[in-house]
Amino acid sequence: MGCILGLDVGGTFIKGLVLKDGKAVYEHDIPTRTGLELAGCIEELVELLASGSGITFSKIDGIGVCCPGVITEDGEVVKAANLGLENYPLKELLQKNLSLPVKVCNDANAAALGEARFGAGGGVANSILITLGTGVGGGIVLNGELFEGNKRAGAELGHMVIERGGVRCTCGRYGCFEAYCSARALTESTRKAMRQDTGSAMWKTYTHDTADGRTAFEYMDTDDSARRVVDKYLQNLACGIANLANIFRPQVILIGGGVAAQGTRLTKPLQALVDREIFAADYAPVEIKCASLGNRAGAYGAAALFM
Template structure:
């Protein structure tokens, strides 16, 4: 389906934002100020399912959310590689999408303009425009979840890179020949500063029957496999020294990686989001300290601030909705012009070709 262009305008009214992760698909009806009026959430279909199953899930959420609302567009934040035109999901590690023309498929089924964006980019945009980075023009957002993703906003614009794949910070190699990463490399940053890294380190400490991990092991009913990142954070808040040290170690890795990003992008502000940020200053305080120690030219340059994200788990869908506002207004399928209709008609062999005149291009004989 083709939509007409409305140049130079952003859509007002209500837009639906969809956030697709490895475990959940969340959706919401979002106002121009970023307020979420209604919400729905469901589980992400198993990666073994056909691409159409995930598409069906998105369509079902949108159809439920649009009841009683006049919706102008849909923004979809997807965990994966999205092309620079924001139309196709090139690769999604937790889904079966491989070069999937998602925007076209959803527009045909929904009859609304659709924008597809990387989920971390969408969250970064929301935090910059409506969250912790409001009023700041140069921001790097780092999301700490199962892995590490992020987004780059420079001079007030979201930077996606030439192929749309910028912001994959988690796969910077920080330890040559380090821990094996799901991406196929070794020593990626997310193997040391993500939710998975925190859980792995805690389980290894408990499995070694270290006396310092006695409370952690007791809280997991004696089974290291039951230890999770939220459990570590909860015990650290209660003052358990082993869990505090685990978060300090992770904070040091986080700070080192941020120093690398500062050398590359020189932002005014780092915003740290994702579920791991529930640890708050138990994580961010050691991150700031190590950032200062690792920063290139420390003591002779301005330092970027490091703050916690403000929008929580809804940043992705809020950002996806806001990015969809740059899609032209929906005025239904566009009819081809007379010349285009003639070309289409004759290309199908349904009549004689038009007689060529004696004029060539440029109006010369």
């Protein structure tokens, strides 16, 4: 194995890393230039990564790039609203300009592969990463490889209905996993609980506008309202996770995104709830852990597309 570059294109920064013989030897980030300038911006970072790590282009085996949105098998970005892209032939542009092999995939899926190979997945065959951020993203690794479904349109784990006829989701369905378990949903239910219990301890530090996905966890031991918000959130999360455990029976389900900062306050009660709900938990246990690569997971996973 030689040198591989992994790049994760976000709305504000492109994160880059250089893997040498499977080990990260250099990292560098630059601000994202969106729209039609994106390919040029990525090429600039590729050159900075190469020069910064002292690697000549001829030693680079491949460049993995991940970004938000639906990406075709040919590496075309069908649509990525916050990058200002539509039908953008990213892989083709990069391969032509850099004269190096390029692979492009969705960032949530890349993060799942990164965590599976380099992070908390610990190299098990089957793992799932659930990213609890503004939405609920997900990625599926089966037999050590990324699984994305036909035309890479699968792995939309956030858009699994867990409560038919429930809260309307951004996707148009009612009762999606995402509508209950995103950081946004947690923030909303925290603020609602505060409004309904104006004497709650949460009000001492936070106002209706400053409370966020961390607030209820922070006050769960001192404030009944906060406790109830966390309990309900954990139950919803356990429901979706137990569904995925029954469907995939992976060895590990990883939690990433902002909410994962809660660590064992999140995973410990979650594990107990999931163990109680799934089929044959003793026979084929599913471990619930927090992801470990933070916002580097996508770049690692993008590089792993060449491994």
